[in-house]
Amino acid sequence: MAPQQIPVVVLAGFLGSGKTTLLNHLLGTGDGTRIGAIVNDFGSIEIDAMTVAGQVDSMVSLGNGCLCCAVDTSELDTYLERLSRPAARIDVIVIEASGLAEPQELIRMILASENDRIVYGGLTEVIDAAEFADTRARHPELDRHVAIADLVVLNKADRIPDAARQELMGTLADLAPGRPVLCTAYGRIDPELFFDRGPGEGRDAAVRQLSFEDLLRETAADRTGAPGRLAHSTQDTRTGNRADDDTGDRTTGRADDSDCGSHDGQDGHDGHEGHDHGPGESCTHLHAAYRSVEFTSHEPMNPRRLMEFLDSRPTGLYRIKGFVHFDVPGSRQKFTLHAVGDFLRFYVSPWERGAERLTQLVLIGSGIDAQALHKELTNCRDTPPRETSEHSMWGVLRYVADRTE
Numbered sequence: 001m002a003p004q005q006i007p008v009v010v011l012a013g014f015l016g017s018g019k020t021t022l023l024n025h026l027l028g029t030g031d032g033t034r035i036g037a038i039v040n041d042f043g044s045i046e047i048d049a050m051t052v053a054g055q056v057d058s059m060v061s062l063g064n065g066c067l068c069c070a071v072d073t074s075e076l077d078t079y080l081e082r083l084s085r086p087a088a089r090i091d092v093i094v095i096e097a098s099g100l101a102e103p104q105e106l107i108r109m110i111l112a113s114e115n116d117r118i119v120y121g122g123l124t125e126v127i128d129a130a131e132f133a134d135t136r137a138r139h140p141e142l143d144r145h146v147a148i149a150d151l152v153v154l155n156k157a158d159r160i161p162d163a164a165r166q167e168l169m170g171t172l173a174d175l176a177p178g179r180p181v182l183c184t185a186y187g188r189i190d191p192e193l194f195f196d197r198g199p200g201e202g203r204d205a206a207v208r209q210l211s212f213e214d215l216l217r218e219t220a221a222d223r224t225g226a227p228g229r230l231a232h233s234t235q236d237t238r239t240g241n242r243a244d245d246d247t248g249d250r251t252t253g254r255a256d257d258s259d260c261g262s263h264d265g266q267d268g269h270d271g272h273e274g275h276d277h278g279p280g281e282s283c284t285h286l287h288a289a290y291r292s293v294e295f296t297s298h299e300p301m302n303p304r305r306l307m308e309f310l311d312s313r314p315t316g317l318y319r320i321k322g323f324v325h326f327d328v329p330g331s332r333q334k335f336t337l338h339a340v341g342d343f344l345r346f347y348v349s350p351w352e353r354g355a356e357r358l359t360q361l362v363l364i365g366s367g368i369d370a371q372a373l374h375k376e377l378t379n380c381r382d383t384p385p386r387e388t389s390e391h392s393m394w395g396v397l398r399y400v401a402d403r404t405e
């Protein structure tokens, strides 16, 4: 009997629509299904990968730029190969696309894979109920993404009134005729809709606990011959600085200037495979107009200054995500920050044991002045003499999510 093929499901959706939230929900409720995840962050600081890493059976991370524009598709194949090894006993592989990826390119890459242990398992498109109308007006191509989806998830239903929800369900049903459209909050869909449950019971517990670190080590060793970080090490084409060489106690940043991910020819590659534009032609991908700014600070952030920055962020700055470190009594926990359009939240949790307390943020937007944003964030550091008053946190605490979120 031929071995069962492992479905590879693509999880797509615009910036901040709730893909990582949905993936974490699946990971938490998969009930014995062993999930392998491939997470593709747009920025070189891999916030999504870090958010998922603690929960997943097996994960690989493809940072910095959209996978849909990968120059070398064999890289995806390498990861699919790794996750589909019989020894890994993965039941389903989920690829979380970056919020600016072109899903049809990912589907094409999966279908083109020569790995006969995997099979394309469908596209799930996540929609941000609160932002869809505006986003669609700016990016009509989103209609195309919905049209090719096998499952449409209308997420953040809690953020809009019933009537608007009904209207949106109708719009989505028109865009994806005959395809299921699910309305949900916080990605809480039934995992059965996403994949068949794995055998679960009777599994060797040791096998189920294949750790993220094991995979990281193994893959990094494959690449470099030495243990290390799995994620792409990226070159800033303007400065020649490596994006992952931030070892000192300083603030670093990187503004991705390329108009179309990493395939603009500056990195030594001539265009890329299988795209709808050749070298020299303009990129029609969703992310063509977007830039990302990465900010890391080993010094704590000043809460008042950071809130001033966040409250006056430019409209083109659509997405901010990452972790913030404040050195203020009572607020020394990890503050996970999410901004999506006008929405802004901090989620407070303890730092992982042994984790360095630092601030790492990725900012994504169109028409933004990356260098100016980076400079403004640099000015938000709490440089000595530090402001240690608890009152300084009031502005931040207004945006702390309650426990139900």
Ligand SMILES: Nc1nc2c(ncn2[C@@H]2O[C@H](COP(=O)(O)OP(=O)(O)OP(=O)(O)O)[C@@H](O)[C@H]2O)c(=O)[nH]1
Binding pocket: 013, 014, 015, 016, 017, 018, 019, 020, 021, 022, 048, 098, 099, 100, 155, 156, 157, 158, 159, 184, 185, 186, 187, 319, 321, 338, 339, 340, 345, 405
């Ligand atoms: N109110 C509300 N917030 C949600 C819901 N789902 C996700 N969020 C919040 O939306 C923000 C973005 O969620 P993510 O899951 O990180 O979104 P994403 O699609 O992975 O984001 P990118 O990878 O940057 O494109 C976070 O603050 C989530 O907590 C929901 O159903 N309702």
